[in-house]
Structures are given as structure tokens and as C-alpha cells.
Amino acid sequence: MSLSPSAVQTLILFLFMAVGFWAGRLRILDEATTKGLSRFLVAFVLPALILDSMQQPLTPALRSQAWTILGISFGVYGLSFLLAFPLVRLLGARGGEAGALVFGSVFSNVVFMGFPVFEALFGRESLFIAAIYNIPFQLLAFSIGPFILSRSAGGGARLRAKDFVTPAGLASILGFGLFLLGLRLPGFLGRAAGLLGSTTTPLSMALIGAILSRLPLKALAGGARTWAVAIYRLALLPALLFAVLRLLGFQGLLLYLPVVAASMPVAVNAAILAEAYGGDSRTASALVLVTTLLSLLSLPLLASLLPRLS
Numbered sequence: 001m002s003l004s005p006s007a008v009q010t011l012i013l014f015l016f017m018a019v020g021f022w023a024g025r026l027r028i029l030d031e032a033t034t035k036g037l038s039r040f041l042v043a044f045v046l047p048a049l050i051l052d053s054m055q056q057p058l059t060p061a062l063r064s065q066a067w068t069i070l071g072i073s074f075g076v077y078g079l080s081f082l083l084a085f086p087l088v089r090l091l092g093a094r095g096g097e098a099g100a101l102v103f104g105s106v107f108s109n110v111v112f113m114g115f116p117v118f119e120a121l122f123g124r125e126s127l128f129i130a131a132i133y134n135i136p137f138q139l140l141a142f143s144i145g146p147f148i149l150s151r152s153a154g155g156g157a158r159l160r161a162k163d164f165v166t167p168a169g170l171a172s173i174l175g176f177g178l179f180l181l182g183l184r185l186p187g188f189l190g191r192a193a194g195l196l197g198s199t200t201t202p203l204s205m206a207l208i209g210a211i212l213s214r215l216p217l218k219a220l221a222g223g224a225r226t227w228a229v230a231i232y233r234l235a236l237l238p239a240l241l242f243a244v245l246r247l248l249g250f251q252g253l254l255l256y257l258p259v260v261a262a263s264m265p266v267a268v269n270a271a272i273l274a275e276a277y278g279g280d281s282r283t284a285s286a287l288v289l290v291t292t293l294l295s296l297l298s299l300p301l302l303a304s305l306l307p308r309l310s
Contacts, residue, residue, distance in 0.1 A: 011300060012120070013116050013117060013120060013201070013205050014205070014296055016201070016205035016206050016209070017205045017206065017208050017209035018209060019206055019209065020206030020208060020209025020210040020213070021209035021210065021212055021213045022209075022213070023206065023209070023210055024209060024210035024212075024213030024214060025213045029206070029207075029210035029213075031214060034211060037203065037207055038211075041112075041200070041204060041207065042111070042166075042167060042168065043167045044167070044196065045196055045197065045200050045203060046115070046167070046168050046171075046197075046200060046204075047167045047168050047171030048171075048192075048193040048194075048197040049127070049193075049197030049198075049200045050131045050134075050168060050171040050172050050175055050197075051171050051174065051175045051185065051193045051197070052190065052193040052194040052197045053124075053127035053128045053131045053175070053197070054128055054131055054132075054172075054175030054176060054178065055175075055178070055179075055184055055185060055190055055193075056128050056179055057182075058179060058180070058182040062128075063179075063180065065129065065253075065254065066128075066129070066132050066176070066179070069129050069132050069133050069253075069254055069257070069258075070132050070133070070135060070136075072133070072245070072250070073132070073134075073135065073136045073137075076241060076258055076261075076262065077106065077136050077137075077140060079241075079244075080106045080237070080262075083105070083237070084101075084102045084105035084106050085102060087101075087105060087229075087232060088101045088102050088105065088229075091225045091228055091229075092225070093225055095280070096274075096279050096280030096283070097225070097280050097283045099148050099274075099279050099280065100149065100270065100274055100279060100280040100281075100283040100284040100287060101225060101226075101229050101283065101287070102148055103148055103149055103266075103267075103270050103273075103274075103279075103284065104229050104233060104266040104267075104270055104287040104288075104291070105229055105233060105237075107141045107145060107266070107269070107270065108233065108261060108262060108263075108264035108265065108266065109208075109264045109265050109266065109268060110130075110134055110137050110261050110264055110267070111134075111137070111141075111168065111204075111267065111268075111269070112204040112205070112207065112268055113204065113205070113264055113265065113295075114130065114134070114260075114261055114264050115127060115130060115200055115201070115204070116200065116201040116205060117260065117264070117299065118130045118257065118260065118261075119201065120303075121256075121260060121303055121306065122253060122256070122257065126253060126257065128179075129253055129254075129257060130257060130261075131172055131175060131176075132172070132176060133257060133258065134168070134172060135172045135173070135176070138166050138169030138172055141267060141269060142166050142169075142269070142273075145269070145270075145273055146273050146277040146279075149270075149273055149274045149277050149279030149280075149284070150277040150278055150279055208268060208292065211268055211271075212288075212289060212292060212293075215285055215288075215289050226286045226287055226290055227290065229266075229287060230266075230287065230290045230291045230294055233263075233265065233266060233287075233291055234263055234265070234291060234294055234295060234298045235263075235298065237262050237263075238259045238262045238263040238302070241258055241259050241262050242255070242259045245258060245259070260302065260306075263295075263298065263299065263302055264295070265288065265292040265294070265295045266287040266288050266291045266292075268288055270284040270287060270288055271284040271285040271288050
């Protein structure tokens with residue numbers, strides 16, 4: 001049985017993850033190296049990819065599409081927050097566990113895994129729309145996210161203006177501004193950004209594998225609430241978004257990209273931020289582990305379904 005090209009590309013991403021997993025097991029990518037490379041990826045590589053992907057010629061149609069996908073993204077995050085809190089209360093979670101589950105219900109792994117999957121499924125030309133769609137994530141995940149994780153666990157985290165400033169967020173705003181003004185980076189800068197950004201896919205997937213290699217599988221298998229949020233994250237929320245967006249008349253990339261973004265596993269940052277801000281890092285790590293492993297099945301399945309939904 002032959003696989004669809006999109007499914008093959010998705011499986012290639014998981015081969016990169018497997019390489020990172022074994023590199024982590026062999027201590028080639030130890031904890032210090034992984035943290036350093038993660039910071040390098042977030043601070044330099046991902047912003048370069050975002051800038052490069054936004055170097056598009058300004059046309060009325062593309063400008064309209066950009067504003068539309070940005071509005072869709074803010075709408076999706078608003079809906080996600082509205083659904084996450086009642087869901088977690090329904091599951092009976094309290095304290096730090098509740099904060100970790102809310103974070104996992106709202107924020108998917110669009111930073112490390114999203115861009116490689118978008119490129120695999122929709123082609124490199126989709127990265128411009130993906131970068132625009134990702135702006136709210138950059139503004140919210142590293143500001144409101146730590147606030148939710150800390151406050152639910154009894155911490156004293158406060159929202160500060162500087163929490164909304166991240167390298168990827170700045171690159172998104174700068175790239176979007178250049179696009180709206182019809183400006184392009186000078187030749188050598190544009191080429192450098194393209195070359196640096198092209199390393200995002202193998203590096204990000206390998207880092208996810210290395211991070212997972214350090215998590216104790218038995219201890220972090222998660223309980224019933226973790227698995228309930230995993231099913232919601234990978235299946236129920238994407239299905240709901242598909243129904244809502246299709247009902248609103250969206251088609252093509254404006255329909256499929258938000259659905260695929262919603263079907264990503266829980267953001268790796270959940271465990272890192274929970275540890276840093278005094279949240280429930282154990283539940284957050286379990287969410288990352290369970291949803292990432294389940295996505296080995298769910299993402300290829302989604303990739304095979306997309307052509308039938310078009």
C-alpha cells in the first residue's frame with residue numbers, strides 16, 4: 001500500500017525526531033546542549049524562517065488573505081480559551097494540574113513542529129500564511145501562558161509588557177510590516193535568512209526527540225485527565241474548528257492550516273514554562289509526551305484525510 005506524498009513527508013519529520021531521540025539517549029544531545037540549541041532555534045533560526053517566508057510580493061489578494069488568517073487565528077485562540085476552562089473544570093482538575101491542562105488545551109506545538117508540518121503538507125509557499133497565523137501564539141504563549149501556569153499553582157506571576165516581546169513575535173511583526181510596505185530584505189540578508197531558516201525542520205524535530213528522550217515514559221504516561229485533554233487536543237478541537245470554519249465559508253489554506261495547527265501536540269514550552277514559573281511541570285511534561293507520541297498516528301492520518309476533505 002502506497003502512502004500519499006503528504007503522509008510520507010510527515011513520516012520523514014518523525015524520522016528526524018527519532019534521530020534526536022537516540023542522540024538524546026546516547027547523551028550526544030544532553031540536557032545542556034538541548035537547552036542551548038532550543039534557545040538558538042527560538043532566538044535566531046525560527047525568526048529567520050519567519051522573515052524569509054514573509055518576503056512575498058505585495059498583491060491585493062495576498063494582503064487580504066494575510067489579514068483574514070490573522071483574524072482567524074485570534075478567533076481560534078479566543079474560542080480555545082473559552083472552551084479550555086470549562087473542559088478542565090468538567091474533568092475535575094484543580095491547582096497546578098488545572099493550569100497545565102488549560103495551557104495544553106490552548107497552545108499547540110506550532111513553534112517547533114508546526115512549520116515543518118505545514119511545509120510538508122502544503123509546500124513552502126504556505127509558510128507566509130503560517131507565519132501570520134502564528135503571531136497570536138507568539139504574543140500569548142509566553143505571556144498569558146506562564147501567568148496561567150503560575151497562578152493556578154499558587155504562584156505570583158504577573159503579566160508585564162516585556163513578556164509580550166519575543167524574537168519570533170518581533171520577526172513576525174517586522175516581516176508583516178515589510179510585506180505591507182512592499183519592501184524586501186537586501187539580497188545578502190534575504191539569502192542568509194533563507195539559509196538559516198532552512199535548518200528549522202531537522203533541528204526542531206531532532207530537539208523534540210531529544211527532549212522526549214529524557215522523560216520517564218512510565219512515570220509520565222499521565223492519568224485519565226491527561227489522556228482526555230490529549231484526545232481533545234488532537235481530535236475534538238480540530239474537528240470542531242473544521243466544522244466552524246467550513247460553516248463560515250472558508251476554503252483551501254484558510255480552512256486547512258488552522259485545523260492542522262490545532263491538531264499539533266501540546267507545545268514543548270509547556271513543560272519548560274511550568275518548571276520556570278512554579279507550575280505543575282509533571283502534568284505539563286506528561287501532556288507533551290502523550291500528545292507527541294499519539295501524533296505519530298494522528299498526523300499521518302490527518303494528512304491522508306486532507307485530500308478527501310478538499
